Amino acid sequence: MTVQNADKADAVIIGAGVFGCAIAYYYTKNNPGKKVIVLERNEICHAATSRAAALVTRIRTKKYFIPLSLETYRAVAQMEKQLNESMDMKQVGVLHLAASESSVKELDALMEVAAEFDEPAVYLSQSTVHQKAPWINADNILKAGFMPLESYCDPYLLGTFFARCAKMQGAEIRQGVAVNEVLMEGDTAVGVTTSAGNIYANAVVIAAGAWSPIFAMQVGVGLPMAPVRSQYWITERNDLFPVNSPIVILPDVQAYARPEGGSLLFGIRESKSFTTSPFDIPADMSEFLFSPDKGVGDLSEVIDQLARFFPRVYDIGLKYYMAGFSGYTPDNNFSMGIVPGVNQLFAATGCVGAGISVAGGVGLAFAELIAGKPNPYDFSHFNISRFGKIDPFSKEWLDKCALARSLKRSG
Numbered sequence: 001m002t003v004q005n006a007d008k009a010d011a012v013i014i015g016a017g018v019f020g021c022a023i024a025y026y027y028t029k030n031n032p033g034k035k036v037i038v039l040e041r042n043e044i045c046h047a048a049t050s051r052a053a054a055l056v057t058r059i060r061t062k063k064y065f066i067p068l069s070l071e072t073y074r075a076v077a078q079m080e081k082q083l084n085e086s087m088d089m090k091q092v093g094v095l096h097l098a099a100s101e102s103s104v105k106e107l108d109a110l111m112e113v114a115a116e117f118d119e120p121a122v123y124l125s126q127s128t129v130h131q132k133a134p135w136i137n138a139d140n141i142l143k144a145g146f147m148p149l150e151s152y153c154d155p156y157l158l159g160t161f162f163a164r165c166a167k168m169q170g171a172e173i174r175q176g177v178a179v180n181e182v183l184m185e186g187d188t189a190v191g192v193t194t195s196a197g198n199i200y201a202n203a204v205v206i207a208a209g210a211w212s213p214i215f216a217m218q219v220g221v222g223l224p225m226a227p228v229r230s231q232y233w234i235t236e237r238n239d240l241f242p243v244n245s246p247i248v249i250l251p252d253v254q255a256y257a258r259p260e261g262g263s264l265l266f267g268i269r270e271s272k273s274f275t276t277s278p279f280d281i282p283a284d285m286s287e288f289l290f291s292p293d294k295g296v297g298d299l300s301e302v303i304d305q306l307a308r309f310f311p312r313v314y315d316i317g318l319k320y321y322m323a324g325f326s327g328y329t330p331d332n333n334f335s336m337g338i339v340p341g342v343n344q345l346f347a348a349t350g351c352v353g354a355g356i357s358v359a360g361g362v363g364l365a366f367a368e369l370i371a372g373k374p375n376p377y378d379f380s381h382f383n384i385s386r387f388g389k390i391d392p393f394s395k396e397w398l399d400k401c402a403l404a405r406s407l408k409r410s411g
């Protein structure tokens with residue numbers, strides 16, 4: 001077989017969302033001279049990445065997520081220097097508002113995690129909560145915690161910063177190239193077939209977001225994740241939403257919010273989150289009808305609960321609606337690592353709606369793994385085999401993953 005030089009790489013990555021771009025960034029940074037090709041059938045960050053609310057959460061009760069997020073913050077600082085440009089991260093802090101005994105317990109636990117990681121965190125009074133976030137009715141709040149270092153970002157900028165730095169370091173990012181299949185020789189992945197010919201590589205990474213199970217299935221592996229919709233709304237502008245007011249997490253109504261240039265962006269978890277087979281999501285998502293009524297039916301189910309904290313939700317104008325698919329799993333842990341039973345095939349998948357936050361750590365982990373080095377992080381909770389043999393396209397599986405999102409209470 002004759003292989004043209006241009007079509008051979010040390011590593012090939014399927015998908016240029018934030019994960020694909022971050023992996024290419026760290027791989028080229030840590031392995032000068034090695035060649036990585038990232039293949040994206042649309043434009044980079046076209047799918048989940050550009051749609052994210054983009055809370056870059058540092059502190060979580062799942063402590064093993066924390067080092068991954070902290071690496072995102074480090075990467076942003078480094079890339080800002082490299083590009084001599086600001087990414088304009090909005091460090092507004094986060095307010096966790098607990099209005100039930102169980103939420104108070106969760107908040108206390110979170111504050112302990114913050115202390116363990118040396119992250120600043122303080123309890124605030126009801127009146128301070130209202131001062132910081134004037135749209136909040138604090139009467140029902142039993143306890144409030146504030147973590148000032150938490151931030152949100154422009155997710156498209158984060159993805160493109162990774163991509164631009166990766167390109168400066170030698171990565172090739174090919175847009176408008178669709179991957180069809182993973183090429184195998186025996187039990188080893190040796191490249192991919194694409195709309196623009198075959199590409200051979202020593203390592204293949206599946207970072208295709210919602211569509212990832214399709215590639216794993218080609219090599220006989222049921223990748224444990226399912227596309228589950230997230231949705232949020234952005235209100236009209238109002239003085240109630242100062243641009244620098246904090247992110248707010250309301251676990252008792254499973255909602256979150258953050259300022260968006262004088263408006264409020266807020267999201268909820270529906271009692272039954274929408275899911276669909278990866279095969280049913282078109283390559284170009286711009287035409288996909290996530291919700292014919294722009295989520296109004298789902299919002300009306302929870303609006304009375306939400307109004308306990310956000311009384312103006314009944315009459316404030318909703319200007320924008322956004323929806324997209326993240327890869328969810330039944331235990332809300334990622335599906336990441338080496339694809340079991342296949343040499344040199346890796347999956348950076350099942351982001352459980354946290355991919356913006358953890359992109360730095362995920363990028364570094366896979367860059368090391370595909371270079372044959374040890375993973376610097378604890379990925380034991382993300383093991384792809386942990387659910388046994390599953391059919392990721394069955395209704396039963398899709399529903400299990402959707403339920404995990406429906407039960408989510410954090411940001």
Ligand SMILES: Cc1cc2nc3c(=O)[nH]c(=O)nc-3n(C[C@H](O)[C@H](O)[C@H](O)COP(=O)(O)OP(=O)(O)OC[C@H]3O[C@@H](n4cnc5c(N)ncnc54)[C@H](O)[C@@H]3O)c2cc1C
Pocket residue numbers: 014015016017018019020039040041042043044045046047048049050051052053054055056057177178179180207208209210211229230231232322323324325326348349351352353354355356357358411
């Ligand atoms: C509404 C919403 C709100 C969110 N809010 C947050 C948040 O606040 N904080 C947070 O951390 N995360 C959030 N997320 C999650 C976050 O957006 C994702 O975790 C992250 O973007 C996943 O990145 P990815 O690279 O895995 O996937 P994607 O960005 O979906 O990228 C996958 C890429 O693969 C490409 N691809 C697929 N198939 C092929 C093929 N055959 N050939 C070539 N290319 C292919 C796609 O075109 C796509 O560009 C949110 C998501 C949504 C939808």
